[in-house]
Amino acid sequence: MEIVEIAAVQTTSEPLSTALLAILDNHATETGHPWRSDQIRLEARLGDTLAGGLSGRTQYGWMEIRLLAVDPAFRGQGVGRALMRNAERHAQEAGCPGILVETMDFQAPSFYAALGFTEAARLPGHVPAEDRLLLRKDLTL
Secondary structure, eight states, X not given: OOOOOOOOOOSOOHHHHHHHHHHHHHHHHHTTOOOOOOEEEEEEEETTEEEEEXXXXXXXXXXXXXXXXXXXXXXXXXXXXXXXXXXHHHHHHTTOSEEEEEEETTTOHHHHHHTTOEEEEEEEEEETTEEEEEEEEESOO
């Protein structure tokens, strides 16, 4: 077998992400577990100013929120809540039974709890003295 060259990618590579997702999706389909990986990207803007955004994907039928950020100048004004509600609507339209969010215990677990998310798993001390959380919201209830 020929030696494969490994190289670090220094920039965000959308073509690489797309290619990796295609490999995973093909394997999942071949094994009888298609995951229908659809991307979601939402922006919240006030004119030309980015107030916040959300990105995620569906995987094995569930929506997974990967990134959610709101500019500090717009926090407490419902921007994050509006982004999450919009993502939830997309998940329901796609037939997802639920949404997953991974976060840290210092970030905003109370924000997610107010939206109906519950803790599904906790990794203690992921960052010294901080826990990593997996939160879920069932949409079929």
